[in-house]
Amino acid sequence: xxxxxxxxxxxxxxxxxxxxxxxxxxxxxxxxxxxxxxxxxxxxxxxxxxxxxxxxxxxxxxxxxxxxxxxxxxxxxxxxxxxxxxxxxxxxxxxxxxxxxxxxxxxxxxxxxxxxxxxxxxxxxxxxxxxxxxxxxxxxxxxxxxxxxxxxxxxxxxxxxxxxxxxxxxxxxxxxxxxxxxxxxxxxxxxxxxxxxxxxxxxxxxxxxxxxxxxxxxxxxxxxxxxxxxxxxxxxxxxxxxxxxxxxxxxxxxxxxxxxxxxxxxxxxxxxxxxxxxxxxxxxxxxxxxxxxxxxxxxxxxxxxxxxxxxxxxxxxxxxxxxxxxxxxxxxxxxxxxxxxxxxxxxxxxxxxxxxxxxxxxxxxxxxxxxxxxxxxxxxxxxxxxxxxxxxxxxxxxxxxxxxxxxxxxxxxxxxxxxxxxxxxxxxxxxxxxxxxxxxxxxxxxxxxxxxxxxxxxxxxxxxxxxxxxxxxxxxxxxxxxxxxxxxxxxxxxxxxxxxxxxxxxxxxxxxxxxxxxxxxxxxxxxxxxxxxxxxxxxxxxxxxxxxxxxxxxxxxxxxxxxxxxxxxxxxxxxxxxxxxxxxxxxxxxxxxxxxxxxxxxxxxxxxxxxxxxxxxxxxxxxxxxxxxxxxxxxxxxxxxxxxxxxxxxxxxxxxxxxxxxxxxxxxxxxxxxxxxxxxxxxxxxxxxxxxxxxxxxxxxxxxxxxxxxxxxxxxxxxxxxxx
Numbered sequence: 001x002x003x004x005x006x007x008x009x010x011x012x013x014x015x016x017x018x019x020x021x022x023x024x025x026x027x028x029x030x031x032x033x034x035x036x037x038x039x040x041x042x043x044x045x046x047x048x049x050x051x052x053x054x055x056x057x058x059x060x061x062x063x064x065x066x067x068x069x070x071x072x073x074x075x076x077x078x079x080x081x082x083x084x085x086x087x088x089x090x091x092x093x094x095x096x097x098x099x100x101x102x103x104x105x106x107x108x109x110x111x112x113x114x115x116x117x118x119x120x121x122x123x124x125x126x127x128x129x130x131x132x133x134x135x136x137x138x139x140x141x142x143x144x145x146x147x148x149x150x151x152x153x154x155x156x157x158x159x160x161x162x163x164x165x166x167x168x169x170x171x172x173x174x175x176x177x178x179x180x181x182x183x184x185x186x187x188x189x190x191x192x193x194x195x196x197x198x199x200x201x202x203x204x205x206x207x208x209x210x211x212x213x214x215x216x217x218x219x220x221x222x223x224x225x226x227x228x229x230x231x232x233x234x235x236x237x238x239x240x241x242x243x244x245x246x247x248x249x250x251x252x253x254x255x256x257x258x259x260x261x262x263x264x265x266x267x268x269x270x271x272x273x274x275x276x277x278x279x280x281x282x283x284x285x286x287x288x289x290x291x292x293x294x295x296x297x298x299x300x301x302x303x304x305x306x307x308x309x310x311x312x313x314x315x316x317x318x319x320x321x322x323x324x325x326x327x328x329x330x331x332x333x334x335x336x337x338x339x340x341x342x343x344x345x346x347x348x349x350x351x352x353x354x355x356x357x358x359x360x361x362x363x364x365x366x367x368x369x370x371x372x373x374x375x376x377x378x379x380x381x382x383x384x385x386x387x388x389x390x391x392x393x394x395x396x397x398x399x400x401x402x403x404x405x406x407x408x409x410x411x412x413x414x415x416x417x418x419x420x421x422x423x424x425x426x427x428x429x430x431x432x433x434x435x436x437x438x439x440x441x442x443x444x445x446x447x448x449x450x451x452x453x454x455x456x457x458x459x460x461x462x463x464x465x466x467x468x469x470x471x472x473x474x475x476x477x478x479x480x481x482x483x484x485x486x487x488x489x490x491x492x493x494x495x496x497x498x499x500x501x502x503x504x505x506x507x508x509x510x511x512x513x514x515x516x517x518x519x520x521x522x523x524x525x526x527x528x529x530x531x532x533x534x535x536x537x538x539x540x541x542x543x544x545x546x547x548x549x550x551x552x553x554x555x556x557x558x559x560x561x562x563x564x565x566x567x568x569x570x571x572x573x574x575x576x577x578x579x580x581x582x583x584x585x586x587x588x589x590x591x592x593x594x595x596x597x598x599x600x601x602x603x604x605x606x607x608x609x610x611x612x613x614x615x616x617x618x619x620x621x622x623x624x625x626x627x628x629x630x631x632x633x634x635x636x637x638x639x640x641x642x643x644x645x646x647x648x649x650x651x652x653x654x655x656x657x658x659x660x661x662x663x664x665x666x667x668x669x670x671x672x673x674x675x676x677x678x679x680x681x682x683x684x685x686x687x688x689x690x691x692x693x694x695x696x697x698x699x700x701x702x703x704x705x706x707x708x709x710x711x712x713x714x715x716x717x718x719x720x721x722x723x724x
Contacts, residue, residue: 002097004077007124014053016123020158021165022050023057029157030060033293037150038062040297040309041113041143043130048117048154049076050126059126073103079114080124086115086144091135091512096712111136115151117158128154137508140373141344146296153289159183163279164264184280188217190273192233204282206254222250222258236267237274248283259284300370302348303355311369311377315429318381325422326384328393329436330358332374333414333448336478346406350413357399361392386453393417393451401449414448416440425454435459444470469525472518476527480506483538484704487714488556488675488697491689496714498554500697501539502704523560532560537576540587542707544580549715556588556618561595570609584614588639592620604635611636618675622663632670640667644678644698651687664692
């Protein structure tokens with residue numbers, strides 16, 4: 001776990017926290033903002049955290065009953081060290097800063113997004129954050145912008161608190177703050193005559209300071225509210241305390257106009273004389289604040305369309321009324337290519353045009369929603385004819401196929417559409433959208449412009465089938481595949497000398513998927529070759545980075561069968577090594593018996609070329625197939641990997657132990673090196689070392705992990721000290 005650093009001007013930052021009166025006490029005025037943040041970003045918890053010297057204070061929280069106040073474990077304490085942008089941790093278990101944090105280990109935080117709350121002079125008081133116990137694979141630029149807008153509203157509330165604290169404890173500082181504050185502030189004496197008047201008050205009431213000074217304070221309010229002001233002053237002069245909450249009144253401008261205001265009282269003694277300070281808020285501005293909150297919570301900032309949160313409320317209302325409805329979900333095809341080739345600004349323009357075109361196709365524009373990045377929805381209340389829904393979906397698809405001109409270039413997009421009905425296909429928002437998404441998935445199988453209606457069989461198929469090829473295409477196009485790395489160590493001393501690169505899928509909905517969940521479908525489809533090429537390139541790029549500090553490091557990469565089918569694997573490998581300036585001995589390619597048996601005649605020549613170039617070749621899962629021994633004789637492998645099925649029982653099963661001993665002796669006689677997979681405890685490692693096995697791999701040495709976590713664990717300065 002990485003503990004957060006202190007800020008460069010920590011003393012000044014803590015002084016700013018104190019000036020705002022922030023600590024153990026909560027700030028109820030922030031609760032509506034925090035609650036909306038939790039709902040907007042679909043998180044069970046949200047908070048405004050104030051960062052103290054060694055502790056963190058919850059000044060407002062939603063969905064948090066207990067928490068660890070230690071600054072060392074705080075995500076927010078990391079967030080204040082960045083710039084004003086949002087710190088997003090999609091899955092804390094994969095982040096080297098937090099993967100072993102106790103808040104992560106307990107399951108309390110897996111997703112985190114927080115924006116620092118910075119004062120005008122740049123000090124971060126704390127963070128507005130949203131938290132979830134499960135990962136969020138995506139937090140869009142629009143989400144970041146929305147959270148930052150909400151942080152501005154929090155800062156406005158905290159500034160009000162700062163002025164109140166200053167008025168209560170530092171009258172001179174209060175008057176100094178009044179001169180530059182964006183809030184309307186005035187002071188008056190025990191005779192109710194105004195003694196200080198700032199520019200914001202002048203703008204609010206239409207009176208300059210020279211006009212206002214010396215006038216009675218009650219001239220600021222309507223005649224009917226003057227008794228309230230008089231009573232408040234009399235209460236304090238009589239020894240009572242000013243009201244702690246705001247007082248709502250009707251203000252009066254110099255021109256006689258009226259408007260709603262809220263005043264916050266403070267008082268202090270100068271000698272024996274009582275003085276008052278008042279912070280005044282235009283309630284029309286406050287209403288605008290909450291309108292802004294409502295806008296953020298319910299409307300997409302880019303397109304102006306109502307968002308997923310608004311749709312959820314609409315669906316819930318219609319379901320509660322007992323009325324029928326139809327939901328169509330529209331997804332753009334290959335939209336990521338536009339962002340990648342033309343940039344996000346061009347992509348944003350395309351999304352705005354798409355939104356307008358869908359609105360044009362739907363009679364009631366308020367029934368069009370933006371669900372996520374390139375996904376839209378249309379909600380149609382009431383019973384809908386099947387043919388009408390089909391015609392509407394087709395019309396939307398045709399409309400979106402028309403070219404869009406962006407920066408003097410024509411851009412083409414296409415779409416698919418899935419349709420579900422309520423209550424037949426869902427009696428909640430989640431069920432209905434899930435049904436529409438399944439129909440959309442079915443539509444994608446028909447190619448661009450496809451339309452599908454939900455039928456119950458789709459849900460059954462979704463539970464039973466393997467990953468659909470179309471979704472895998474999308475994963476490759478959008479860069480959802482990633483590599484984890486499992487260490488390989490020398491059994492004689494435990495030093496990490498290499499790693500096996502293992503593919504994972506960062507699925508946008510299901511989170512990080514292990515190979516068993518998608519590799520069978522991937523290997524059986526057309527994506528195996530391009531994915532295999534990507535794995536090779538990404539692994540070599542990572543190896544090149546690590547070899548700069550660890551020159552003997554070797555990367556091991558698994559091959560798909562199709563990579564040997566085309567006959568050009570040696571050329572691809574050579575070019576990849578050249579591109580990343582890697583020597584051939586830095587790479588080990590792993591092949592299985594099935595790869596060889598499927599295409600014996602075309603494989604031998606390629607493997608021989610690779611071995612002659614200096615690339616190591618490893619026979620994976622050795623000992624599990626009937627032809628393994630014969631293949632060792634005919635094929636130019638340099639290593640064998642003993643299957644974990646043998647390794648795990650090597651000390652408890654005499655037969656398996658005999659097999660492992662025979663394999664190691666055979667490898668030694670053939671001049672091959674041996675790697676044992678599945679080493680899960682120190683005893684197995686020592687036993688295998690005694691048998692003559694050179695390297696080990698398994699959970700005892702480390703599970704597969706993201707590259708950042710791998711580097712933190714094995715290559716950081718701290719790791720080197722521990723290893724030494």
